[in-house]
Amino acid sequence: MWNKVQVSPKNWGLSDLDIKRFLKDICEAPGVSGYEHHVAKVIKAAFCQFCDEVRQDRLGNVVFYKKGTGESNRPRILLAAHMDEIGLMVTKVEEGGFLRFTAVGGIDPRTIVGQEVILYGKETLAGVIGAKPPHLTDDEERGKGHKIEDLHIDVGLPEDQVRKLAAPGTLAVIRRELIELAGNSIAAKALDDRAGIAVLLTCLDELERLQHSADVYAVATVQEEVGVRGAAVATYGVVPDIGIAVDVTHGEMPGVPEHDVSYIGKGPALTLGPNIHPKVGKELVRLAKEYRIPYQIEVTPGVTGTDARAIQVTRGGIATGLVSIPLRYMHTSVELLDLDDIKQAGRLLAHFIAAVDHEFVEGLPCY
């Protein structure tokens, strides 16, 4: 199932096709919050070729270590992208074998009606999400959005078999193959935040061709969607000087105020605001300009809804940054983005890492 990313020779770097193929593999792999082991395996297989060491902590965070060239006391930079995705969990087997379920993470029930699902029970089962039939609903009801308790999963099996194969606690995800759209656009499920994982891979690949004195800890974090839990313990474990979260941000679309969104295909969004260390934020902008990397500024007036939120307040406080990929239709199964934004974000992070030295790190606590 897994196509190993082909890089030969290394100094040519990852091609667009490599990145697309990697995204297809990780987006189609299941990894609901708290159950990231499957997607973690796929990520490890691709990342290992760029790293010196890989370890997994007790919550399941996977930490890829890439050693810097500094002689001693090397700056430590943590990059965090979460590998978990929103999903569904079976709560009850109803008469007739229909399954009731709850949401893991923030799901709009209106986006899962009429979808195919894959259930990861004792066996992998194909199913669909059904609702009350239209001829039994009146006009008023049709005007309302479905609630999760109105929905069920149907696997086309008799009740006794369903009880054996998909007991309460069984996880399910929407079945969606990655869709290649016009230009460099793609749509898939779980691009939040497998896109960030792809940025990390791109960054590590870029670093193969750059001199960096700092040590890099690229972390695929767990349980972001249920309250940024993985990033907190990962940061505690790594003890970085600088922590940068890589996530997705809302892309422009009808019905959303323009100043609240970023634009697809116009480069990574660099966040400024209290969650971001001012020197880290400014340095990212400076390097984007220097290397002519397209970027956009995103201003967040309080804490962000990303791993950056947890990283910043770990241990005695960590200088934090946030780089985001603009994405439309977040938390649906057709999240849409431009691959070019991923590539540019990877490049920018690599140049940031290469630029970090002792002086920069020592200046961080000085206000």
Place this chain on the structure above:
Amino acid sequence: MLLKRLTEAYGVSGDEGDIRDILKEELSGHADEVYTDALGNLFFRKGKGRGPKVMLAAHMDEIGLIVVGFEKSGLLRVHKVGGIDDRVLVSKPVVVGKNKVPGVIGAKAVHLQKPSERKKAIKIENLYIDLGVRSQDEAEKLVSLGDYVSLSAKTREAGDNCLIGKAFDDRVGCAILAELFKEDFDLDITAVFTVQEEVGLRGSGVAAYSIHPDVAIVVESTSASDVVGTKDASHVTTLGGGPAITLMDASYIAPQVIIDLFVQTAEKLGIPHQFRRLTTSGTDAGKIAQTHAGILTGLVSVPCRYIHSPASIININDVQNTSRLVKGVLNVIAEGGLTLETTTEKIK
């Protein structure tokens, strides 16, 4: 598998070309005569010219969307073609136009919704198709106004002898009739694959007019609502319960001779069967029955859960049993087992 090919193909009402092509290819060499009419109905005729003239009908078209406008950003505005609940369109992949340009129907992220917004269904006015382009110019290079849009879905096996997929309504009827047409019956048979059923039964009437059969059999797919939270009385049909014979719907009432023919044939052959337990919604059977001076018409359907959604379920046993029943009925007709004469009584 023909059914998989037919269901995965795209053929929104008015744009049935791809389905026609598959059926032409599938039945090439099996018919004495193949032709299409001005609306796009596809006819295959063969037989001995003895005995009653039989018309078999299933509709090729499926529900979908059509492009009616562009946003400056390159997003496409669409209207519905046929009866779709707007709520099943959200967060689905589609293909647009002849070149099958892929797109998605997105929805505003849950994070950006006000609590009051979340309670409302998302209406077609607030849905659009995203091709991944950045401007109207780019969009217009790929698609045009009037392009048909189809939901896309694979057809796959699931559960206990079930299939998950789209457009079983009515490609399952097309598949059953195409396979039956390859067999030999002692009858003059015209199988017609009709157009535009979903937008008001537009194709079948003109098809029946030109064939002018003695008897017509329509094979459809109909709702199976035997799901959790519904009472027995509202199930319409039961998945796995066998072919559903229609007594009455919004367009049609089955003649007693036809009901007897289907029920007795099913009983004789030991085929599980059921009646469709809903009287609303119309079918090609109603149009055909009212053509010329009236045509004796039968209607049998394959039960389908979550019909008119891209993730619907049918049972393969139901498909096979529907096929067996139609075959049995054709044999009874060939043996002269159906009275076709109208009665005329002289009154002094």
